[in-house]
Amino acid sequence: MKESVVSAKKPIKTVIGPIHPALKEPIKFIFEIDGEKVIKVDLAPGHNHRGLEWMATRRNAVQTLYVSERICGICSISHSIAYCRAIEQAADIEVPVRADYLRTIFAEMERIHSHLLWAGVAALELGFDTLFYKAWEVREDLMDLLEYLTGNRVNYGVLQIGGVRRDITPDQHARINKSLLNYTILFDELYDMFLEDTVLRMRCRDTGVLTPEDALKLCTVGPVIRASGIATDVRQDFPYCAYGDLDIKAITPEALAGEVHGDVFDRIIVRLLEVKQSIEIIQQSMKKMPIGPLTNFPKLMVLLNHIKQAEGEGIGRHEAPRGEVFHYIRLAANQESPLVWKVKASTYSNAMSWVKMLEGEQIADIPIIVASVDPCISCTDRVAMVDKGRTSIFTQDDLRRLSRKKTERIRQGLK
Amino acid sequence: MTEIFLKLIIGVVSMTALGIVGGFIIQGVDRKLAALMQARIGPLLRQPWWDFLKLMRKENVVPEHAVPWVYNAAPIMAFASVITIFLYLPFAGFNPLMEGYGDLILIMYLLAMPALAMVFGGFASGSPYATIGAQREMVTMIGYELPLGAIVISFAWKMAQSGLAHPFSLKTIAANPIWNLVGPFGIIGFILLLLAMIVVTPAELSKGPFDAPEAKSELAEGLLVEYSGRNLAMFYLALGAKMIAMLGLTVALFFPYTISQYFQVDTTVKIVIEVLFYIIKIFLVMFVSVTLMRVSMARFRITQIVEIYWKLGGTMTFLGLFLIMLDGKL
Amino acid sequence: MFRLPMVPRVLKQLFNKPATNPFPARHLPKSITRFLEKVAAGKAELVLPLEVPEGFRGKIGYNPEGCTACSLCARVCPANAIEVNREEKTVTVYAGHCIQCGQCTEVCPKNNLFMTKEFLTATTDRYSEEMVLT
Amino acid sequence: MNDNILTPEQVVEQFQQCLGDGLQASRIVKRSEGLKSAESIQIWLTIDKTKIKIAVQQLCDIQYPHLSVISGCDMGEGIELLYHFFIYYGVARGEYSVTIRTTLPKTDLIIDTITDLIPGALTSEREKQEFFGLQVLNIPDSRRMFLPDDFPEGVYPWRKDETGIKEEMVKKLHEVGKAEGAQRRAKNK
Structure with a gap:
């Protein structure tokens, strides 16, 4: 599909985004197309600035924890794990083992729900609405479970520097086990619907191929690099939380088909198998979890003072559903807010691989290829909070006035 | 001559009404059934009517780069050509209004007209999405015309071979149910043709999985992307009516049976029974060829659509034709 | 196949x-x-x-009785939703700004702040009487 | 890629050999978590800014590294850049974090690109250019990445000096409409 066609026609320039039904978040792609074929790709993020890293330098560590949670609604736990671990290294804080295990359990639950969300979105991009509804219906149960355990459906607010805020009590085990069992059954169904469907396979096989060499060179992470056949996974390679105790193997498409194409279909395989892996990890951790305190700093003010006095730097990594997230933090003595906080989300690393995947493909495959990375633009764009003069802010009254005016105009046109 | 004119005027008025009302009902049922299959509650049956009313009240925007007269004429052309098809289609055991004037070939061309109107409208709207959508629509048309043509030829051949007059006339086909004319090989052949017809229907109606020209998630409604207000409402009407026409054609070709002769009742009751039976037939065909198809598959790529129609559709219809001929010779 | x-x-x-x-x-x-x-x-x-489960964090609630305006809550609030006037010893909680992390309810020494189960809080005026707790 | 895996000390030694005086400081940090206390290994190196290419090349000779991100910190008289690399990924519990730190004085904010060795560094280098106002030599694409087009020139969000974000640029959204809201409430009473 990638042979170069020499055409006398001038290629059409098409812009997809910043707002487009295929993209759930604002990012702009500029395509040069010839007929149905994509010749050149350029991307322009930066439509969603929030300036979070800058905000952190004016807040204390506990306040920033909740900012880190809101980098992304889906990787809410991932970013806060990475943030907490960075601060813990910088300020030399010990985390109780039970808290490590609880973090692992929450993170894996988040992975299941994120992968199911992705599966739904991918189906939608392929024009397969039924599968989209099905995947999201299945995901609902896990959202309920997370709400039951943490008190909220999206931004869980369950982590704290030096530990976790909520425990999993023995009477909650029954509900968790029920959900996990349910998912073990549902997994077979999902497997059937995604991997056995001929039409889906026709659309996804050999589209958006990323070779292992390119994947390495472009610093891709997570399911994208694994689907290209490179078995790297932070959980396996760089022990943290409870992952060092568990037997975790990075999943590559070889596990299922025995071959690696590095295409969209392989990314579906990797993500689906990871759902199964996550269920097993949660079951293992629930069994191994020791009894103990949740945090070494039950009093928040003590923690804040400890961080204020500490000086040092630390890195925190976590294998988020979309790939590695990385936080770097430096603390200065006698200063409440950190000197610097650098966040690297998974899509930040994966964005460049889009260009390689999209070139030479058809327009019809743009949405699914873009979605196959599981992009999270709000994770990637989090930079400046400036809005100077040019755009004016409309209040609710202004908008109401404007829409009434327009209705009046149309009414007169109709008469 | 005056009789024809009178017939035409009454026909156009009544068929327009039928097309609009029937289009709304059939779209409502389709949406409701699709919703139920996707575990949703779905809209009310009268939702298409509300949608239409709302669109009529909205502003009719003509984009700056558009060619206004083509852009505005396209929806009217689409709707008018669909209504014309109705004049040649037999409904519920009644003969077509313009019987004796048009035949299957004419219907085939008329069915292509709304799609062509959409192509013109798409090109005229001057948006890159609409342009790509229009290109795709043309390619899709080239794709599905092959199996559709093969189906028409098979029917005509069989009719001619059975020694019937006017083999291309729908009246003849409706009066002589095809299944009664053939032996076992022929039945297999026509089953293949029926399957091909079911696969052609969604493309003809721009429904999934063959909705590449409009692809929501790729082209943001493709060739309809710039349309709004009254123009979009017109297209909406045309698509609804076209659904009836296409399903009506399938029913007329493959299931022209009537049941009223089995009841010992008045003529009026007979008509009512006949109409009800026809509606049931239409809905059954719709369920299989539109609703089920669009909820159970992912959208095909444009290259795959052509491949499916030419390779799969072509093979199926020609195999069917071959079997029918074999059957005829036996 | x-x-x-x-x-x-x-x-x-x-x-x-x-x-x-x-x-x-x-x-x-x-x-x-x-x-x-x-x-x-x-x-x-x-x-x-x-139904929402036990421990759900809905709209924030505030009970002014016995509040000493110690401002611990304002210090940990990530959203600037709590305003403390130490001279007049009053606390204003802007529920429209609150992100429902529940951090203040944990840090409050007198348990004057708590999370309710209410979650239907959509409003056109985020400074209306229901959304500003004093 | 070498078949034999080096110990962290050997990695530092290799850098010592190829950089000589360019290697200004080095330390190895080991952290352990969980029941089994599996160790994660971090190597922190401080080098001269002219040696950045040699250092990255050295890393490529050990194993083609995974670059996580380039982070930076305004230290007052200079800007510190930290290149966060990872080697020996894919080996269970065997990954090393290698962080290369280099300081750019504010008078000479120029550094060589590493995109010829690691093309994926482009996003990060473009980001550093717009946020710190430094110049990356021979960068293949120097357009803005994240900041909006109407962002003023000469303002660099992560700088802590006079070129950083100014106070009047910050919109305190949580203050918007607060006073009017209070008036409305008083009137309703």
Whole structure:
């Protein structure tokens, strides 16, 4: 599909985004197309600035924890794990083992729900609405479970520097086990619907191929690099939380088909198998979890003072559903807010691989290829909070006035 | 001559009404059934009517780069050509209004007209999405015309071979149910043709999985992307009516049976029974060829659509034709 | 082989109950306020939202009795939703700004702040009386 | 890629050999978590800014590294850049974090690109250019990445000096409408 066609026609320039039904978040792609074929790709993020890293330098560590949670609604736990671990290294804080295990359990639950969300979105991009509804219906149960355990459906607010805020009590085990069992059954169904469907396979096989060499060179992470056949996974390679105790193997498409194409279909395989892996990890951790305190700093003010006095730097990594997230933090003595906080989300690393995947493909495959990375633009764009003069802010009254005016105009046109 | 004119005027008025009302009902049922299959509650049956009313009240925007007269004429052309098809289609055991004037070939061309109107409208709207959508629509048309043509030829051949007059006339086909004319090989052949017809229907109606020209998630409604207000409402009407026409054609070709002769009742009751039976037939065909198809598959790529129609559709219809001929010779 | 595993599933689903919870009514009423009036009069039935679990963090609640305005809550609040006036010893909680992390409720030494189970807080004025707690 | 895996000390030694005086400081940090206390290994190196290419090349000779991100910190008289690399990924519990730190004085904010060795560094280098106002030599694409087009020139969000974000640029959204809201409430009473 990638042979170069020499055409006398001038290629059409098409812009997809910043707002487009295929993209759930604002990012702009500029395509040069010839007929149905994509010749050149350029991307322009930066439509969603929030300036979070800058905000952190004016807040204390506990306040920033909740900012880190809101980098992304889906990787809410991932970013806060990475943030907490960075601060813990910088300020030399010990985390109780039970808290490590609880973090692992929450993170894996988040992975299941994120992968199911992705599966739904991918189906939608392929024009397969039924599968989209099905995947999201299945995901609902896990959202309920997370709400039951943490008190909220999206931004869980369950982590704290030096530990976790909520425990999993023995009477909650029954509900968790029920959900996990349910998912073990549902997994077979999902497997059937995604991997056995001929039409889906026709659309996804050999589209958006990323070779292992390119994947390495472009610093891709997570399911994208694994689907290209490179078995790297932070959980396996760089022990943290409870992952060092568990037997975790990075999943590559070889596990299922025995071959690696590095295409969209392989990314579906990797993500689906990871759902199964996550269920097993949660079951293992629930069994191994020791009894103990949740945090070494039950009093928040003590923690804040400890961080204020500490000086040092630390890195925190976590294998988020979309790939590695990385936080770097430096603390200065006698200063409440950190000197610097650098966040690297998974899509930040994966964005460049889009260009390689999209070139030479058809327009019809743009949405699914873009979605196959599981992009999270709000994770990637989090930079400046400036809005100077040019755009004016409309209040609710202004908008109401404007829409009434327009209705009046149309009414007169109709008469 | 005056009789024809009178017939035409009454026909156009009544068929327009039928097309609009029937289009709304059939779209409502389709949406409701699709919703139920996707575990949703779905809209009310009268939702298409509300949608239409709302669109009529909205502003009719003509984009700056558009060619206004083509852009505005396209929806009217689409709707008018669909209504014309109705004049040649037999409904519920009644003969077509313009019987004796048009035949299957004419219907085939008329069915292509709304799609062509959409192509013109798409090109005229001057948006890159609409342009790509229009290109795709043309390619899709080239794709599905092959199996559709093969189906028409098979029917005509069989009719001619059975020694019937006017083999291309729908009246003849409706009066002589095809299944009664053939032996076992022929039945297999026509089953293949029926399957091909079911696969052609969604493309003809721009429904999934063959909705590449409009692809929501790729082209943001493709060739309809710039349309709004009254123009979009017109297209909406045309698509609804076209659904009836296409399903009506399938029913007329493959299931022209009537049941009223089995009841010992008045003529009026007979008509009512006949109409009800026809509606049931239409809905059954719709369920299989539109609703089920669009909820159970992912959208095909444009290259795959052509491949499916030419390779799969072509093979199926020609195999069917071959079997029918074999059957005829036996 | 050409396999479509979705076909038997959708046919089965056709006869099952839809997954949607039709909150607040089966079909959107023309006017929500009039519908709610009808519900109050007992003429219509409201479809309830799903139950929230124990420990759910909904809209924030504040009880001014015994509050010493120690401002610990304001110090940990990530959203600047709590304003403390130490001279007058008053605390203002802007529920419209609150991100429902519940951090203040944990740090409050007198348990004056708490999370309620209320989650239907949509409003056109985020400074209305219901949304500003004093 | 070498078949034999080096110990962290050997990695530092290799850098010592190829950089000589260019290697200004080095430390190895080991952290352990969980029941089994599996160790994660971090190597922190401080080098001269002219040696950045040699250092990255050295890393490529050990194993083609995974670059996580380049982070930076305004230290007052200079800007510190930290290149966060990872080697020996894919080996269970065997990954090393290698962080290369280099300081750019504010008078000479120029550094060589590493995109010829690691093309994926482009996003990060473009980001550093717009946020710190430094110049990356021979960068293949120097357009803005994240900041909006109407962002003023000469303002660099992560700088802590006079070129950083100014106070009047910050919109305190949580203050918007607060006073009017209070008036409305008083009137309703």
